[in-house]
Structure formats: C-alpha cells, structure tokens
Amino acid sequence: MSKTTLTRRGVLKTGAVAGAGVALPTIFTASSAAAYTNEPTGSTVTLGFNVPQTGPYADEGADELRAYELAVEHLNGGGDGGMMNTFSSKALKGNGIMGKKVDFVTGDTQTKSDAARASAKSMIEKDGAVMITGGSSSGVAIAVQGLCQEAGVIFMAGLTHSNDTTGKDKKANGFRHFFNGYMSGAALAPVLQKMYGSDRVAYHLTADYTWGWTQEESIAAATEALGWQTVNKVRTPLAATDFSSYIAPVLNSGADVLVLNHYGGNMVNSLTNAVQFGLREKQVNGKNFEIVVPLYSRLMARGAGENVKGIFGSTNWHWSLTDEGSQAFVKSFGTKYGFPPSQAAHTVYCQTLLYADAAERAGTFNPCGIVEALEGFEFDGLGNGKTLYRAEDHQCFKDVLVVKGKDNPTSEFDLLEVVEVTPVGQVTYAPDHPMFAGGSLGSCNPGA
C-alpha cells in the first residue's frame, strides 16, 4: 500500500503536462489554428460546386457545371476572361483568388434536399471547400444554405426562385444572385395587363412546395393589384406527370387565364396538356383564353416545343441580351461549348465571380469578411445592368426580363424573345415586406 501526497507544485506540474497533452493533437493541425472553416493554407483554394448531376434537373446542372468550369478557367487566367473584362469591379487579376489557384470539387444534389446536404457536407469536411454554390431548386437551396450557415462557409445560391430563400429562410452566410417570385410578379403583371387588359379571371395551378407557394402568392397579389380576379388556386403534386385531370376543371371555372406555377418537367407537361385541351383556342367571357408561365427557362421551354409560342413569362437573364457583359459571356461560353448559356449557367458564373471578387476586396476567405464585402455591394457589367447585393437580406436587385415564347424561332436555342426589361426600381421591395417576413439573417458564422 502506498501513500499519495498531493502538493501544490505537483498539481501544477501534472496540470501543465495534462493540458499540453490534451492540446497537442489540435495545436499542430491547421483547423485549430485557423480563424475560420477550411482556411486555405497552401497555394490553392477549393470551391464546392453542388449541382444536380442526376435526376430531373440534370441538364440544368450540367449547364451550371460548364459555367463553373468556365469561371474557374477565367479566374485562373485562362480563356478570354469572359465577364471578368466587363465586371465593374477590377479586383480580380486572373491569378486565382488572392494569388491562390482556384481548384474545385463537385457534388450531386440529385435535386433532393438530403442528398444535397450530404454532398455539401462532404465537400466541406473532406475536400476543404471554403465556399459552396449551385443548385436548381429552392428546396435544395434552403437546405444547403442552412447547412453552410452551421458549418461556417459561404453559400452562393444557384437557381432558386422562392421568396423564402432570401425571406423567412435567409441566412447571413447565404447570398442569392437569381431573382425571386415577387420580382416575377412585379415585372410580369404590368405586361399582362397591357396585353390582356385589367378585367381578367385567373386560375392557378401550383407545384405543391415552397417555390410554387411563394410564386403563386406573388403572381396572384401582383395581378389582383391591377384588377384581375383569382378564381381558384389548385396545388398539384410535385410528382404529377399527367395534368389533364387538373386542367379539365379550368374549362368550366369561368377563368380566362391559366397561370402555371410549375417548373421543369411539371411545366413541360402541364403546358403541353393545357394546349392539348384546346385552352388557347377557347373563348371565355368574350376574350381569348390565355396561359402564363411566370418562370421560364430556355432549357425547359425546349421540352414543351411549339406549345410555348406566344406565352408570357419572366426570366433572370437571356443570351440574346446585347449589353457588353452578356455578349462577352455568350461569346466565351458559346466558343467553348458550341451553344449559348442558359440563365442557370449565367447566374452561377456571376456568383463565382462575385465570391472571388469579394474575397479579393476583403483580403480574406473568412466568411465574415466575404459577407462584409458583399453586403451593399453595387456592381455592373455582369449582364443585368446595375445591381445591388442588398445588405438586409442578401438578395440581388437588378432588372428583370419579361419574355415571350418566340413565334418564329431561327434555331433550337432561339425559343424566347425579350419583351421588356423591367427596371430594378419596379421589382424592388422593402426588406420587411410581408411576403418575406419571418426569420432573420442572424450574424455571419466563420465556423472553425
């Protein structure tokens, strides 16, 4: 049996040794020394491109990936520089970001929130991605944005149009360049009024998820403010493929306008079904029956074929724009890939440049530095005219395009024509607008 004697000096010695022992594994690792998650320590910086590579939006995902690769090429000094030459900020020099060569990893969102979160998590934890970007669905964008906020990395959203992304689900680490449902309504409603008059009765068919709900609310509010009535709002399952049973009741509802709050395959099928049922040849209330598709995508319009002719909608950007930035991007993208870019490609290319530029200006990859650099940032030359990244909700405010399915397309890409460029003032709303109420931006999270 031994006797243990506790002395003050002994306790201090033991404590010091134990403390050093506990700290040892982390003292010499980069992450513990880092001020923020995935601080780049070598000569490269890794970005995570999280896009749908499988599933129904795989073609949009593929176009996004092309644009990302083009952006990385331009950031690293390759190619013709694309919109880096027209971008109003001149912080980017074509030598990567802050001298670090830009590298990237990709993930597959599968257009499923859980899969998108898993791939984003993997890119952050295993590949050391300092920023995550991409997506073709609002459900996915909101899910990944939440994850990035928790993990302490920046999320630069891709194609997401729900008001909620920068509304009730906004996050300090998340930024959206793409427009939203409110903006579609504000841009589209006056054109619809001009074309179809103020005395109209609308019937909404709406995809039953966050994007559909907010777009329906936005379009209905904007058209009702101009005198239209809304006779019915019918939610359709996201998995629906044949919409004939939802379209049949429209025939006898008294409506003279059908608003299709559908995107992707839903839009292609519901529009095709509506045209098959002869809605466009129908006369109701002494007027021609009209169909409206508030959110257009050229890639999706191609799937609906001739059915899109003459149908109005809105879009974030279109390759036929003649401004310097758009032309530079179309030339760069078209020369490399042989066809013009989609709006999804445009928005993700812009997001990549905007992130890189913010890091250069901030002089750090620290998410809080990036947030500070992007908040209230005004820029031009990226294809949408003068644009503001509003500090209050991290939403970009810029002109919105009202488009129409082209009657006489000259090529397979020439499906939409720009009817009006709605000025940014007309689509701007207050940060506390009721459609964006709830939730808060919170504060930036640098992680680590």
Add this chain to the structure above:
Amino acid sequence: MDAILLQILNGLDKGSAYALIALGLTLIFGTLGVVNFAHGALFMIGSFCAVTLSKILTLSYEVVDETQKDFLGNPLKVKTPYVESWFGPEAGGAIIDWAVPLAILFAIPIMISIGFIMERGLIKHFYKRPHADQILVTFGLAIVLQEVIKYFYGANPIPTPAPDVFRGSFDFGVLLGFDPNAIIYPYWRLVYFGFAAVIIGAVFAFLQFTTFGMVVRAGMADRETVGLLGINIDKRFTIMFGIAAAVAGLAGVMYAPINSPNYHMGMDFLVLSFVVVVVGGMGSLPGAVLAGFMLGILESFASMNEVKSIIPGIDQIIIYLVAIIILLTRPRGLMGRKGVMED
C-alpha cells in the same frame, strides 16, 4: 354532370396506359412467374423509339446562309432534313409529321428484340430464385436502362408531337347537348384510347383463338404437364415475354405526344401499374385491364376540386386507398386466381 363526364374521359386515357402496362406485366408474371420491375422501363424505351425515329427522320444537312447570323454572329447554318430533300418539302414534311404513328412499325421489332435479350440474357437465370431476387434484379435493370437513355438523350423532356391532323380537341359537349366547350377532349387522347382497345383486343384474341395462344394458356395453367406432352413451353414463354415488351413499348410510343418523353417516365408508371396488377388479381389478364381503367378513372375523379376540398390530398393516395380496400375485401384482387403467389 359535364365535369363528371370530363373526368371519366380523362380517366380513360390514363387507364389505357395503366391497362397496357399492367397487361404486359401480367403476361410475364402469368407465363414466366417473374415479377418484372423493368416493365416501366420498356414503356419508356417505347416512347424513346418515337423520339429516335423522329430524330432519324429529321436528320439534316447544313447549308451556310450568309444573310443570317447565329448566336455568336457567325453565318447561320440552315438545316434541311434529308427526307424533305429526297421527297420534296410537302411529302417529306408529312413523313416527319407522322413520325409517331410510323414509330409503331419501328418499335415492334426493337421492343421484341429487347424483350428476347432481357429474357434470355438475364431474367431466365432468375426463374427459380425467390420473387425478392427477381424484383431486385429487374429493378436494377430498370435503373440501368433509364440511365442509358439519359446518357444519350439528356434529362429534359423531348417534345414529340402528334400529327397535325390530330391536334386540337373534340367537343363532346355539343354532341351530348351541353354548352359548346363544356366537355372537350384532345383528339390524340381519343386515338390513344382506341389504340389501347385494339391492342388489348388483339392480345386477348391471340391468346384465345390461336393454337400458340392455347398452348400458352395451357402452360400458364400447368406448365409441367404441357412440358411432359413434348411441347417446348419455355420457347413459347420467351416469345410471350417479347410480346409483352412490345405491348409496353407500343403503349409508350403512342403516349409520347401526350407527355413529352423523359428518361424517368417508366418509373412514374411502374409503381401504379403494379398496384393495378395486384388490384386486378395477380396473373389475371382481364383483371389487369379492368383495374387499369377503374383506377385511372378514380384517380381523375380524385383530382376534382370538389373532392379535394372534402379530403385534401386524396388525389395522391386514392389508388393506394382503393387497393387497400379491395385487398381487404377480396384478398386475391378483383379477378385473381386461387393459388397464384400463395405458396
């Protein structure tokens, strides 16, 4: 009343697709005893036969037109289909316009060949394996087939319109004494219903009135005894697999103008078609057809606003709800035979 009639019509074309797919599934199950989860993929491949023929017929040569510019500002390459150059713009245009009906002839040999290859190359190795193994392997095959299609054709739907003469709608309202435009129904959907009725009738007639069909029916009832009589029943069952694949494929070809084909469309129909087979009764051909139309019509009714306002979400669960009720009251389905899948 007009709304009810309209939903019955809607249900008929949806039911036609369910019935055709379920008929093929039941043929395969009844003859080979295989639960074929790749059957939806055969429907999808049929649709892509229409897409493929449409692409073949529009194969074009390019002529540079200096007066027009492409998106990069280069002289535009104007495409002219070879068919139009060979047969003249009018006749060539008509051939392209009729791509979907012509695809029926194109699809039959392709679908029968795919059926043979599937059965001989893969499925025959699973005849004596449990149904769970068959489901796994055929489900895996379905995923492979849809990924192959996606690789070649992309993920977006591809518009494949019906001939111009079938565009527009027929006004049943006027015919039945209702207001004009009260009950209108697209011509092509009527064609689809008629086509489905002909195919279903042909399959039944083939099984009922030909010697081949008689042997197949005998084999379905007692495979062993027919084999002991010196008849190569396996060979006939392989042919039936090919015919079932062709039925699913033709259903897909004619469905292409209704909804633009995409690589996932087979999966969209597969689960519902299995419910149709179970409700109709495993192995019962008339049961599959009856259940197909019945569930198609019920699904249409469940989408009516009046019904949805009473039971929200009913449109998404109606088929499964009816399946539960029928299986509780008639465990073998509507027209199921005793002893099928009961060992």
